[in-house]
Amino acid sequence: MTITIRNLSKTFGDGDSATTVLDDVSFSVESGEIFAVVGPSGAGKSTLARCINLLERPTSGEVIVNGDSLTQLTSTELRQARRRIGTVFQSSSLLSRRTAAANVALPLEYLGATKAATKTRVGELLERVGLGDKAQKYPHQLSGGQRQRVGIARALALKPSVLLSDEATSGLDRVATESYLTLLDTLRTDLDLAVVFITHEMETIVKVADRVGRLDHGTLREQGDIVDIALDAQSLLGAQLRAPGR
Numbered sequence: 001m002t003i004t005i006r007n008l009s010k011t012f013g014d015g016d017s018a019t020t021v022l023d024d025v026s027f028s029v030e031s032g033e034i035f036a037v038v039g040p041s042g043a044g045k046s047t048l049a050r051c052i053n054l055l056e057r058p059t060s061g062e063v064i065v066n067g068d069s070l071t072q073l074t075s076t077e078l079r080q081a082r083r084r085i086g087t088v089f090q091s092s093s094l095l096s097r098r099t100a101a102a103n104v105a106l107p108l109e110y111l112g113a114t115k116a117a118t119k120t121r122v123g124e125l126l127e128r129v130g131l132g133d134k135a136q137k138y139p140h141q142l143s144g145g146q147r148q149r150v151g152i153a154r155a156l157a158l159k160p161s162v163l164l165s166d167e168a169t170s171g172l173d174r175v176a177t178e179s180y181l182t183l184l185d186t187l188r189t190d191l192d193l194a195v196v197f198i199t200h201e202m203e204t205i206v207k208v209a210d211r212v213g214r215l216d217h218g219t220l221r222e223q224g225d226i227v228d229i230a231l232d233a234q235s236l237l238g239a240q241l242r243a244p245g246r
C-alpha cells in the first residue's frame, strides 16, 4: 500500500455550529494505481484533498504513506513528510508573475536546492509533461491544459510517491482533459505513483480510474472496480432512455 486513509473524519466548528464534512472515510491506493473519488459539489472532496496532504488537520483518523502515519507527526516532521504527496489543484494556482520554469522551480527553491540542480530538474520535469519548449512562457501565454501540466510538473518536483489531483480537469475542454488523463496514465506507470484523482465529472473518471469511490455528504459510499461502476452508470442511463415519455 502506498497511501492509506484510515477512518478519516473532519468537523468544522464546535458545539451547535459543528459541521461534519468528512465522516469515517477509508481507502487505500497502491503505487501505479489510479483511485478516483467522485461526488457532487459540496460532498467534501476538497476537504478530503486538504486532509490527505495535511494542509488541513483531520479531526480524527490517519493518513499513512509508505507505512508512516503522517497525522501523528509534529509540524516540523510534517514539513518533510508532506513532500511525499504532490498536489494539482483546480485551475493550477500558478504564480502569474513567474514563468513555467520558475513555477516548477518553487518547491526546489524552498528546499534550498542549488541553482544548477534546480535548472536540470526543472528541464526534466517540463520535458516529462510535454512542455520542454514552454519553459520561458508565463501562465497567461499558456492554454488551460498546458497550465495544468505545469501544475503536474510542479507537483512532481520533490519526487512524491502520491499524486493528488483535485478538480484539475474541471474547466478544461475535452481535448485538454484527455491529454491530462493520458499524461496521468503514463506518469503513474513511469514513476510508480499512487494517484488520487478527485472530480465531480463521472465521465472523466471512467476513462482513467482503476477503482472509484463515491463521496456523498462526507461518506465514501461505494468503492469498486471502474468497470462495475461504469456498467451501473450505463444501465442507469439505459433505464432513463427507455423510460416512458423519452
Ligand code: ADP
Pocket (backbone or CB within 6 Å): 012, 013, 019, 021, 039, 040, 041, 042, 043, 044, 045, 046, 047, 048
Ligand atoms: P467539494 O470539494 O466536494 O465541493 P468541499 O470539501 O469544498 O466540497 O466542501 C464540503 C463542505 O464543507 C461544504 O459544505 C463547505 O461549506 C464545508 N467547508 C469546507 N471548508 C470549510 C471550512 N474551513 N469551514 C467550514 N466549513 C467548510
Ligand code: MG
Pocket (backbone or CB within 6 Å): 045, 046, 047, 167
Ligand atoms: Mg472541491
